[in-house]
Amino acid sequence: MTTLHTMGQQHSRRSWAEPYKIKVVEPLRTTTREERDRAIAEAGWNTFLLHSRDVYIDLLTDSGTSAMSDRQWAGMMLGDEAYAGSVNFYRLEETVQKYYGYKHLVPTHQGRGAENLLSQAAITPGDHVPGNMYFTTTRFHQEKAGATFHDVIIDEAHDTASLHPFKGNIDLDKLQALIDEVGADKIPYVCMAATVNMAGGQPISMENARAVRELTDRHGIKVYLDATRAVENAYFIIEREAGYADKPLAEVLAEFCSYSDGATMSGKKDHLVNIGGWFATNDDELFEEVRNLVVVYEGLHTYGGMAGRDMEAMAIGVEESLDMPYMRSRIGQIQYLGELLERWDIPFVKPVGGHAIFLDARAFYPHLDQEQFPAQTLAANLYADSGIRSMERGIVSAGRDPETGEHRHPKLELTRLTIPRRVYTQAHLDLVAESVKACFDAHDSATGLRLVYEPKYLRFFQARFEPLP
C-alpha cells in the first residue's frame, strides 16, 4: 500500500537551487545560422574575435563575467576615488589579510599585472620555475623575465579519462628531480595553481600542498600560489579529502594558503568582480621591491590600476565567495552540465572541475590531426550551431617553443565551456548540452582549420584561421 510515508521515499530526491534571486536582467539577442556563419568567418574562426552582440550564451570565460550582488553594487557607491590612500584599499587589504592570511598586499589591475610584478621581482635570467601545468599569461611573464618553465603536475592531469580526485597535484618526484638537476638556488619559487585551469579546473589536495611546502622548505625554495580560483579549490578539498567535510570554506582556504609564501590573484574569478587583482606576500624584502615596481606598471600602491569602487566591490566579493551555499551552487551548475553530457556519452575531462567543462576535441574529431586545430574547430562549430561561445585550450593556446619556434603539442586538446558566476540558469545549460550533442553527432563533417595570421605573443587571443576544404 502506498502511504504518504512511502510516497515521500519515492520522491526523496532533493535538488539544490541557487541561493539568490534575479533582480536585474540583461536581454539576450538571438541570431540566425546565416548571421553566425558570417560572424565566425569575419572573426577568422577565432571566438575571441567575435563581437559579443553576436553571441547568445557566452561561455568564453569566467573571468570578469560574474554578476555582482546588490551588496557589491551598493559598495560601488562607497568608492573613495582619492589618488592616494583610498579607504577602499585599506578595506581590501584587511579582508585579504584576514581570509588569505598574507602579510602584505599590492593591488593590480588584474592577475597578469601581479604575475608581471612577481616575475620581474623574483626571477633572474637563467632561473627555472616549476609549476602544476602552465597557464598562458603566467608562463609568459616567467619566460619574459628569463626563466624556463617546467611542468611538474602529476601524469594523471594529462589524461582526460583519469578519475583522480586531485588532478592538480604536484608530482613530488618530478619536483625533486628538477631540484637535483638545476639546483635549488636556480629555482626562485614553485608556482602552485589552485585550481589548475588548463588541466580542466582540477584541484590540488591539502595533503599535496603541505608536502610541497615540506619539500621546498628543505631546500629553501619559496612557494607562490596562483590563488585565482583557490576558494573553488577549497570546496573540492571539503568535498573530496578526508578530514575536511565539516570545515568552513574560510578555514580550509586559510590552511591552504598557509603552505605558500604569497600569491598572485585574478580577482575577476573567485572574487566575483568584473576587474581587479592583487599580489600578496609574507616576504618583507620582496614586498618592498614589488611595491616599488607597481608604480611603474599599474598605478600607486594603494590602487594598482583599480578604482576605489572596484576595490570595495572586490572586498565584498571575497566574503561572498566564502559562502558555502553559493559555492555549492556554483560547482553544482558545472556538475549539472557534466551530467547532461555524460548521459549522451560526450567526451570531456573527468572528473568535472571548478569553472568549466572541457570537451575532449581529439575524441570529437579523431580524424583531425592536432595541427588541423581540432579544439579551435569545435569552438567555431559550436558557435555556428547555436551562438554559444567557447574557447580553444589546446595547440593554439600552447603557442610555440621559444627555443625551436615549433608548435608545442600539448597532450590535452580541449574546448572549454566556461561558466560565469551567478549569470546563467539551468535552462541555459540545457541548451548548451543540446548544442554540444548536435556538434558531436555531426563530427564527421568537421574539416579542421589552417592558421593564416599568428601574433607574436599569446597568439590564441588574436590568431586568425581559414577552414580546410
Ligand SMILES: Cc1ncc(COP(=O)(O)O)c(C=O)c1O
Ligand atoms: C589560473 C589563472 N591565472 C592567472 C590568470 C590571469 O588573470 P587575468 O586574466 O586577470 O590577467 C588567469 C586568467 O586570466 C587564470 O585563469
Ligand SMILES: N[C@@H](Cc1ccc(O)cc1)C(=O)O
Ligand atoms: N583567465 C581567464 C582569461 C584568460 C583566458 C585565456 C588565457 O589564455 C588567458 C586569460 C580565463 O581563463 O578565461
